[in-house]
Amino acid sequence: MPTRTPLSPPPPAATTAASPATTAVADLSETDGPRAAVGRFRSPLTRMLLGGDGLTTTLLEAWAGSRLRVGGVTVDLVRAEHTPHGAAALLSAAAAPGADLLVRHSTLTDARGRLWSWNQVVAAPAGDPALRRCLTDPAAPLGPALRAAGADLGRTVVRAGVTPWPAGPPGPRPAAAFRTYRLWCGDEVLAAVREVFNPAHVPAELREPV
Amino acid sequence: MPPEPAPALDMPRGGPRAARWDRLFETDKEEYIDRPDSPAACRRSLRGLDRFQRLTLGYRTCARLTAAAFGPAPDPRVLELGAGCGRLSYGILRRHPTALVTASDVNPRVVEALRAGPLGRHPRAGCAVLDATSIDAPAGAYDVAVMAMSLHHLPPAGVAALLREGTRVARTLLLVDGWRHPLCLGAVPLMFLTGGPAQAHDGVISLRKVYGAAAVRALAGMCGAPVHVDTRFALPGYLVATATRAPHAPPAVAPAAAPSPARARRPRLRTRK
Numbered sequence: 315m316p317t318r319t320p321l322s323p324p325p326p327a328a329t330t331a332a333s334p335a336t337t338a339v340a341d342l343s344e345t346d347g348p349r350a351a352v353g354r355f356r357s358p359l360t361r362m363l364l365g366g367d368g369l370t371t372t373l374l375e376a377w378a379g380s381r382l383r384v385g386g387v388t389v390d391l392v393r394a395e396h397t398p399h400g401a402a403a404l405l406s407a408a409a410a411p412g413a414d415l416l417v418r419h420s421t422l423t424d425a426r427g428r429l430w431s432w433n434q435v436v437a438a439p440a441g442d443p444a445l446r447r448c449l450t451d452p453a454a455p456l457g458p459a460l461r462a463a464g465a466d467l468g469r470t471v472v473r474a475g476v477t478p479w480p481a482g483p484p485g486p487r488p489a490a491a492f493r494t495y496r497l498w499c500g501d502e503v504l505a506a507v508r509e510v511f512n513p514a515h516v517p518a519e520l521r522e523p524v
Numbered sequence: 525m526p527p528e529p530a531p532a533l534d535m536p537r538g539g540p541r542a543a544r545w546d547r548l549f550e551t552d553k554e555e556y557i558d559r560p561d562s563p564a565a566c567r568r569s570l571r572g573l574d575r576f577q578r579l580t581l582g583y584r585t586c587a588r589l590t591a592a593a594f595g596p597a598p599d600p601r602v603l604e605l606g607a608g609c610g611r612l613s614y615g616i617l618r619r620h621p622t623a624l625v626t627a628s629d630v631n632p633r634v635v636e637a638l639r640a641g642p643l644g645r646h647p648r649a650g651c652a653v654l655d656a657t658s659i660d661a662p663a664g665a666y667d668v669a670v671m672a673m674s675l676h677h678l679p680p681a682g683v684a685a686l687l688r689e690g691t692r693v694a695r696t697l698l699l700v701d702g703w704r705h706p707l708c709l710g711a712v713p714l715m716f717l718t719g720g721p722a723q724a725h726d727g728v729i730s731l732r733k734v735y736g737a738a739a740v741r742a743l744a745g746m747c748g749a750p751v752h753v754d755t756r757f758a759l760p761g762y763l764v765a766t767a768t769r770a771p772h773a774p775p776a777v778a779p780a781a782a783p784s785p786a787r788a789r790r791p792r793l794r795t796r797k
Contacts, residue, residue, distance in 0.1 A: 386663035388692045388769075391748035396685045398658040414748070419692065421662050432662050480660040484601075484626045484650030510660075 340475045340489075348493075351474040355491060357517040364493045367469050369457040370431070370509060371422065378515070380425040387420045387452035391439070401436035404472060404496050404506035414439060416449055418456070421481070429512050432481055435497075437505035445504065456507075460499070468498035469507075476518050477510060491518040535680055538704060539738025549706060551733060555726040558677060565722045572719010573726070574609055577673070579718060580760060586672040586700050587615035589764060593698045594668045599624060603666040603694060605656040605686070606630070606674035610638045617648055626666070628654035657685035661693040669694035675701040675740075676733040683735065684747040691751050691769035699765040700758075704736040708761050740765045 352365040363373055375382050394402040394413045402415060418435040435456060437449055448459040460467055473494040478487035492510040496503050511518070538546035556565040557573075577583050590612075594600035599622045604613045607627035617625050627643055629635050630653070638644060638651040654660060656671060657678070669690045678686060690697035702708055708731050715727035735743075737755035740763070744753040750770035758764045 388663045388749070390688050390692070392685075392688070393681065393748075396657065396681065398660075419663055429662075477660070478652065481662050481665060484624045484648065486650070487652060 340477070348471040348474050352471065352493070354520050354522070355517070356519045356521050360491050360511075360517050363511065363516060364474050364491060365471065369461065369467075371455040371457050374422060374430050378424045378428075378430060382422045382424055382430060382455070384453065384455045385421050385423055387418065389416060389418045389450045389452075391415070392417045392436075397436045398434055399494065399508060401434070401494070401506040401508065404494070405436065405438060405503055416446075418449055420452075420456070422455065428515070429481055430515055431512065432510045434508045435505050436507075441502075441504075445499065449505070456505075460504075465499045465504070467504075469495045470498065471495045476520070479513050480510065481512070488513045489518045491516055535739060535742060537676075537680075537733060537739055538736040540742050541738065542736065546704075546736070549732055551729060553729050555677075555729045556722055557726060565725075568722040569719055569726045570608070572715065572723030573673075574611065575718040576715055576723065576727075577611070579714070582673070583611045583615045585758065585762065586612050586670065587619050589700060589758065590616055590668055590670045590698055591620060593670070593696045593766060594623075597667050598622060600668065601666045602626070603628060603654075603659075603661075603669040605654065605659075605669055605671040605690065606677075607638060607651075608634065608674070610641060610643045610651075612670070612672050613643055613649060614646075617643075617646060622648075624648050624650075626650045626652055628652045628656075630655045657682050657689060659689045659693050663692050664695065666694040668696050668698055670698040670700070672700045673702070675699050675735060676730055680739070680743055683740065684743045687740075687744050687751050687753070687767050688747040688749040691749065691767050695768070697767040699740070699763075699767070701763050702731055702734040703757055703761045703763050704731075704734045705761075711761070734763065737763060737765070 349365070352361055355361050355364065359377065363370070363377070366373055371382055391414045394415055397415055397417060405415070416437045416439045418437070420433050422430045422433070424430060435449065439446065444463045445460060445465060448454070448456060448463055451459055457467065471493050475492060476489040477492045479490035480487070482488065490510050490513045492508060494506065494508045497505040497507050536542040536547050537550050556562050556569045559566065590602060594602065600620065602616055602623055602625045604625065604627045607613055607629050610627045613625045613627040616623055625648060627638050627649065628651070629638070632653050635651050635653045643649045643651055671686065671690070675683060687697065709728065712724055712727050716724040740755055741753050744751045744767060751767050752770065753765050753767045755763060755765045
């Protein structure tokens with residue numbers, strides 16, 4: 315059973331070294347831990363977004379200045395050993411090899427059709443039917459839907475860093491900020507969530523090159 | 525090291541009802557190009573394979589099949605999975621002046637080589653490190669995803685994951701590989717001529733490992749997503765599988781946790797006679 319530790323605020327800014335856009339995945343939390351990894355982003359807004367414990371959709375809506383709508387939703391049943399980025403390992407007991415897990419992919423776009431984030435959610439299919447309906451609902455962002463269903467949500471960031479932005483046109487892929495967190499419902503891990511943010515809106519520059 | 529395939533997906537390459545001769549024909553030997561301990565033989569085999577595909581117009585055939593898959597789209601977005609030397613991507617770009625092509629491979633060294641070549645300088649091309657069984661891209665990011673001559677390198681569980689992920693990120697997933705029949709071994713002498721013993725070795729193993737049409741259809745039925753596959757034969761000896769995904773439909777999930785034995789009993793095979 316994973317332990318739940320609240321995320322503390324990121325450390326204050328220290329240096330201002332420029333960071334080139336990179337196309338390689340850099341999981342900064344591997345060397346620094348998730349808290350320090352979030353602190354390595356130069357933009358305070360990015361640090362707030364990655365380190366926040368509240369609803370990502372709400373934060374992004376405040377940033378975008380408009381309502382965000384969910385799109386491109388697919389929900390598949392995937393064997394635990396084939397979940398993206400080893401997400402099953404974050405789900406503890408539910409993710410035994412051979413178990414089927416729900417994998418939901420979605421995007422958030424604003425009223426002008428600009429893409430803000432691409433999200434992967436991995437969750438055990440069993441549990442409260444109301445919460446499961448939220449996971450498979452293609453029309454609503456997951457966090458607000460779960461809150462409306464009465465879930466007591468918490469988040470623990472386990473990974474953060476930069477990764478190639480997957481939704482751009484062909485050509486060099488700019489670096490995008492990402493975070494992976496456990497989504498708690500009470501004392502149970504409900505899902506493992508990976509969010510990648512469009513670098514056109516959410517700056518992914520680091521204080522120091524990776 | 526890739527994970528072991530789940531027992532329920534560990535089916536014969538000829539399909540769930542493969543004949544006895546087909547099961548004996550199958551092999552679990554590894555090709556040189558799948559073995560990290562023989563880099564020299566791997567290089568010889570890859571060079572020979574490239575020559576073989578050019579000689580038999582394999583790249584041209586695959587580019588034509590890809591074009592047929594994206595149809596009259598004005599600026600088709602194409603993703604090549606397992607691009608290798610990238611000749612298919614380059615062929616698509618030359619054949620279609622408005623196509624936007626992303627050549628991808630799971631091996632970062634291969635992608636570096638692609639970036640250093642003509643694809644890296646092409647204004648309508650991009651190169652990316654992507655795992656075909658877990659693709660980092662939003663749904664519908666491409667019109668067509670194509671994997672040519674590489675399907676047999678994946679275990680059955682990998683093929684199921686490819687069908688699920690390929691149809692998620694692309695409107696159409698096109699798979700082209702050798703046709704599963706012992707008569708296709710007649711191409712081995714030509715492989716020997718184009719690539720020597722190394723390619724003949726890999727060619728024989730490839731032809732014994734390629735998936736039958738029934739296997740691809742069965743794996744699509746078990747991949748965990750609403751995927752529909754059409755399969756057909758194409759000259760001179762290709763299996764062409766075109767996979768598409770039904771509009772969003774939440775997967776049917778039992779309320780209680782369903783471990784794999786219970787799932788294995790569920791009649792989820794979608795086979796065609």
